[in-house]
Structures are given as C-alpha cells and as structure tokens.
Amino acid sequence: MSDYRMYKIVAVLMIVEVLSSLEISMVFTAFPTIQQEFNDPHMTGWLLTSFLLVQAGTAAVGGRLGDIFGRKLLLVIISVICAFGSLVSAIAPNLELIILGRAVQGVSGAILPLSYGIVRQVTTPKKTPFFIGCMTGAYAFAAALGYIVAGYLTDMGSWRYIFWFTTFYGAAILPLLLLIVPEFRNPNISRNLDIIGGLLFMPAVASLLYGVMLLGKAGWKSSNTLLFLLLGASLLVYWFWYESKHKDPLIDVRLLSEPKIAMGNVCMLLAGMGGSQVGLIAMMILQQPEATGVGLGVSATLAGYLKLPANIATAAAAAISGWVAGRYGAHQAVMQGGAVGLLGWASLLFFHDSLSLVIFGTVLAAFSIGMLLAAVPNMLLEASPLERTSETTGLAAVLRGIGFTMGTQIMTTILASSRVSLPGSNASYASEASYQSCFGYVVSTMAVVVILCYFINPQRLNRLCTSQSPGSLKRRAI
Numbered sequence: 001m002s003d004y005r006m007y008k009i010v011a012v013l014m015i016v017e018v019l020s021s022l023e024i025s026m027v028f029t030a031f032p033t034i035q036q037e038f039n040d041p042h043m044t045g046w047l048l049t050s051f052l053l054v055q056a057g058t059a060a061v062g063g064r065l066g067d068i069f070g071r072k073l074l075l076v077i078i079s080v081i082c083a084f085g086s087l088v089s090a091i092a093p094n095l096e097l098i099i100l101g102r103a104v105q106g107v108s109g110a111i112l113p114l115s116y117g118i119v120r121q122v123t124t125p126k127k128t129p130f131f132i133g134c135m136t137g138a139y140a141f142a143a144a145l146g147y148i149v150a151g152y153l154t155d156m157g158s159w160r161y162i163f164w165f166t167t168f169y170g171a172a173i174l175p176l177l178l179l180i181v182p183e184f185r186n187p188n189i190s191r192n193l194d195i196i197g198g199l200l201f202m203p204a205v206a207s208l209l210y211g212v213m214l215l216g217k218a219g220w221k222s223s224n225t226l227l228f229l230l231l232g233a234s235l236l237v238y239w240f241w242y243e244s245k246h247k248d249p250l251i252d253v254r255l256l257s258e259p260k261i262a263m264g265n266v267c268m269l270l271a272g273m274g275g276s277q278v279g280l281i282a283m284m285i286l287q288q289p290e291a292t293g294v295g296l297g298v299s300a301t302l303a304g305y306l307k308l309p310a311n312i313a314t315a316a317a318a319a320i321s322g323w324v325a326g327r328y329g330a331h332q333a334v335m336q337g338g339a340v341g342l343l344g345w346a347s348l349l350f351f352h353d354s355l356s357l358v359i360f361g362t363v364l365a366a367f368s369i370g371m372l373l374a375a376v377p378n379m380l381l382e383a384s385p386l387e388r389t390s391e392t393t394g395l396a397a398v399l400r401g402i403g404f405t406m407g408t409q410i411m412t413t414i415l416a417s418s419r420v421s422l423p424g425s426n427a428s429y430a431s432e433a434s435y436q437s438c439f440g441y442v443v444s445t446m447a448v449v450v451i452l453c454y455f456i457n458p459q460r461l462n463r464l465c466t467s468q469s470p471g472s473l474k475r476r477a478i
Contacts, residue, residue: 006122006123006127008180009118009122009180009181009182010119010122010123010131010134010135012173012176012177012180012181013115013118013119013135013181014134014135014138015173015176016075016079016111016115016173016176016177017111017112017115017135017138017139017142018138018139018142018169019079019082019108019111019166019169019170019173020108020109020111020112020139021139021140021142021143021146022142022143022145022146022149022165022166022169023051023082023086023105023106023108023166024051024052024055024143024146025142025143025144025146025147025150026146026147026149026150026153026162026165026166027047027048027051027102027150027162028048028147028150029146029147029150029151029154029162030150030153030154030159030162031044031047031048033154033159034047034098034159037159038095040095043095043096043099044095046099046102047098047099047102048102049210049213050099050100050102050103050106051102051103051105051106052106052209052401052405053103053106053205053206053209053210054103054104054105054106054107054109054206055106055107055108055109055401056109056205056206056209056397056398056401056402057106057109057201057202057203057205057206057398058106058107058109058110058202059109059110059112059113059394059395059397059398059401060113060201060251060391060394060395060397060398061110061198061201061202061250061251061394062074062078062107062109062110062113062114062390062394063110063113063114063117063389063390063391063392063393063394063395064198064250064251064388064390064391064394065110066110066113066114066117066390067117067387067388067389067390067391068193069185070183070184070185071114071115071117071118071121071183071184071390072118072177072181072182072183072184073183074110074114075111075114075115075118075177075181076174076177076178078107078108078110078111078114079111079170079173079174079177080170080174081104081107082104082105082107082108082166082170083166083167083168083169083170083171084104085101085102085103085104085105085106085107086101086105086163086164086166086167086170087101087163087167088100088101088104089101089102089105089160089163090160090163090164090167101163105166109394109397109401110390110394112135112136112139112393112397113389113390113391113393113394113397114390115135116132116135116377116381116389116390116393117389117390117393118181118184119131119132119135120132120381120386120389121184121386122182126326127326128326128378128381129322129323129325129326129330129333129378129381130319130322130323130325130326131322132322132325132374132377132378132381133318133319133320133321133322133323133325133374133375133378134318134319134322135318136318136321136322136370136373136374136377137314137315137316137317137318137319137370137374138315139318140311140314140315140318140370140373141311141312141314141315143311144307144308144311144312144314144315147304149162149165150162151304153165193250194243194246194248194249194250195250196242197239197242197243197246197249197250197251198250200235200238200239200242201239201250201251203235204232204235204236204239205232205236205398205402206232207228207229207231207232207235208228208229208232208233208236208402209232209401209402209405210228210232211225211226211227211228211229211230211231211232212229212402212405212406212409213405213409214228215229215409240253251391251395252388252391255384255385255388255392258383258384259383259456260331260379260380260382260383261380261383261384261392263379263452263453263456264330264334264376264377264379264380264383264396265380265395265396265399266452267334267338267372267376267379267449267452267453268372268376268396268397268399268400268403269399269400269402269403270403270445270446270448270449271369271372271373271376271400271403271445271449272399272400272401272402272403272404272405272406272407273403273404273406273407273410273445274341274345274407274441274442274444274445274446275341275345275365275368275369275372275442275445275446276369276400276403276404276407277404277407277408277411277438277442278310278362278365278366278369279307279310280408280411281348281411281435281438281439281442282303282307282310282358282362283303283307284415284430285352285358285435286298286302286303286306286307286358287299287303288429288430289422289429291422292420292422292429292431293420293431293432294352294353294430294431294432294435295429296354296355296358298355306355306359307362309359309362309363310359310362310363310365310366311366313363313364313366313367313370314366314367314369314370314373315370316367316370317337317340317366317367317368317369317370317371317374318370318371318373318374319374320371321333321336321337321370321371321372321374321375321378322374322378324336324371324375325374325375325378325379326378329382330375330376330378330379330381330382331379331453333371333374333375333378333379334371334372334375334376334379334449334453335449335450335453335454336371336375337368337369337370337371337372337375337449338368338372338446338447338449338450338453339446339450340364340367340368340371341364341365341368341369341372341442341446341449342368342443342446342447342450343364344361344362344363344364344365344366344367344368345361345364345365345439345442345443345446346439346443347360347361347364348361348362348365348439349436349439349440349443352435352439365442368446372449373400376396377393377396380392380393380396381393410441411438411441414434414437414438414441415430415434415435415438416430416434417434417437418430418431418433418434418437419431419434
C-alpha cells in the first residue's frame, strides 16, 4: 500500500472518530440549558448516564464484532446507528425519547477500538504507534472543539441544534468510509458468535457502573446501590469464568494472562481513576470563590477558555506519545506519561494559589493523560493478536470508563468531606484540605503507574512471555 493511500485512510478514520468524541462532549455544554427547559434534574441526568452505560458496554463487544465480521462494516453500521440516535433526540417531543436517542448514540464507544484495528492493518509496524497517537490526539482535540461548537449552537437558538449537527455529521462520514477505507477480513477466523458472552458482558458492566454512580449519590446505605453493585460484580465474575472456558469466546479473557496486556489494562484503569479527573478538579478550583481560602473565582466562561491550553496539551501529548512508543517502545511512553503526571499533580498539591500555577499544573496533568491514553493502546497492540486488536483495545476502554466513574465518585466524596462557607451565605465549598487530599490521591495513582513501569521492565516481560506455552498467543495475520 502506498504512503499516500495509507495517510488518506488514517485521515478518514480521524474524521470518523470525531463523531464519538462529539457525541459526549457537546451534550455536557448544552446540559444546563436542557435541564432548565424540562425542570427535571433527575431525568435529565439520564442524558449523560444512559450514554455512558451503553458506551462502556459496547466498546469491547463492538470491537470484537468488528474483528470477526469486518471493522469497516461495523464502523458503517455504528455511524448509521449514531446518526439515527441523534435524529431521535433532535425531533423527540419529550424527555424520555431524547434519553432513548442518547442511549442509542452510546454505541459510538466502539468507534475508537475499531479505528485502532484498521490503523494497525493499513500501516507498517514502525508507523503504527505514531498513528495510534494521532488518533487519540484527534479524539481529545475534538472533545475540546465540541464544547465550543455546542456552546455556539445552543446560543444560536436551541440545544436541539447539537443533535442535528451530529445527525448530519454521522451521515456525511458514510461516503468517506465506504469509498476510502478498505475492508480486511480474515478467512480463517471463526464466525461462530459467542452470543451468551456478549449478552452477559454488557449488562454486567452497565450494572456495575450504575451502582458506582449511585454510590456517589445515595451512598452505601441505599439498597439500590448494593443491588446494582452486587448484580454487576456477580455477572462479571460468571462472565469471566464462562469466557475462560469457552473454546471461541467473544472476548478472550485468557489474553489478560499476557503480562503486557495485563499491565496495560491496570495502567488504563489507574489513568481513569486518577489522571482523567483533571477536567473536574480544574473547573472546580478555577471557579470557587477566593474568599473560601482556596479557589480563583473566575467565571464559567473564562474557566472554559483557560482550560483550552490543557486540551491542546492532551492532543499534542498523544501524538508525541505515539512517536516515543514507535522509537523506544510503548512501555517507555507509559512510564514517561506517568512521570509527567506525577510532576503535574504534585505541583498542584503544593502550588495552587495563583492562576498561572494552576494552569501550569493542569497543562502538565493533561499532557500526562494524553500520553497515557495513546501509550496504553500501543502497549496492548505490542502483545495482542492482530485479529483481536479492536477487542483488546475496546476492553481497555471499558476499564478506563469504569475507572473514570470510580475516580469521579472518589473525588467528589473527598471534596464533600470537608467544607467551608462564605459569611452570610448558605452555600458551602470544598476546603483547602479537601483539595489537597484530591491532589494527593491522584499523585498516588500516577506513582503506581511509574513504579509498575520501572520494576516490570520489557526484559522481565519478555521472560514472562517466553515462559508461556508457545501456542497460547499465536499471532495470525489478516
């Protein structure tokens, strides 16, 4: 394949994956307006929850279906489904149907894993890490762009414009997919579909995630919290056992015994629990009144603009991470990303009393997460069979989603543990001690990433790999 055609295919995939990023980021901007119009805080919250639950459940399953039946085919199907879901939300006469449309849009969670798989097929092994980094960077940059575009469309007259935008975007990318992206199918891969494995996995993940969300709102004393957590955990345990015994599982959990894959998934989980919380903590400390003793008291609009350098840093870091992974190995890129995150969050721990210092620490923290989100997929691809590329990276995306949800609940719990009030006001805000605890918590997650990468080095991993049975992880080209 010529370089020109390769670059053209990757460019189209970057355009396609923007859809997945826009589906989530644009709604965050319009959410307050939608909530005000319907005046139902509980139900409008499902605009986010329904999307996240479906997104988490479909990332790995959708990726694996692409591995089996063709990644291009699945991308086309998912793009059509997403456009339809956006159309439903755009024309829905009531909140319930808008939420249904949002749930349908959640299948976009499989777009990035499927795109990773195609990139691996059309690029050379030396160039693949860099292009994976570019894909991740484009996803991060599109998220930042989505906030701005959604704000503009909402201010133009209606929040429904954001759903019309994603409807037309989803339709517009179809010709590019059909005409430019090739289809690769492995004639030797089994088409026997493990339906039970898929049916067990998606509700298990959704139930566990919803239980974690309820934990932050209702606490451990709520019977619903315990019910969903226990149901999700039980289903996952049974699903893991079932897939480990299956001759041709939908998701091959035996791959988790591969050291690089296991380590990559742990790092992705930690990135979700820690470093990915940079947006939450930055927005809070920037907007909190200075009179509380911590916070910088800027407006919401200014806070959004001040976060732009961090968004740009995330996108740039992903591409740099891909270059580092291609030249020195993904292990080195993960360790460097963790080290930068350790430095950034440690600087916020000790220095967060001025705008310049907060922006500096936030940019470092965002740069770190950009490196990690590109480096971990590359680490997984170094050890994953080619025919299970999308499945492997999709499972990592699920773990990041679980980690992000858990981390958000941990952070909000810490911030609620110690509060201060302004004189003459009933409003309360997180105290200095709460913020320091949050920063310290993320520092600990980044430290674990660095320690893992330092002590579990490539030579050690290679020794562990060669000790496995020769045929356990046979690479089969498509």
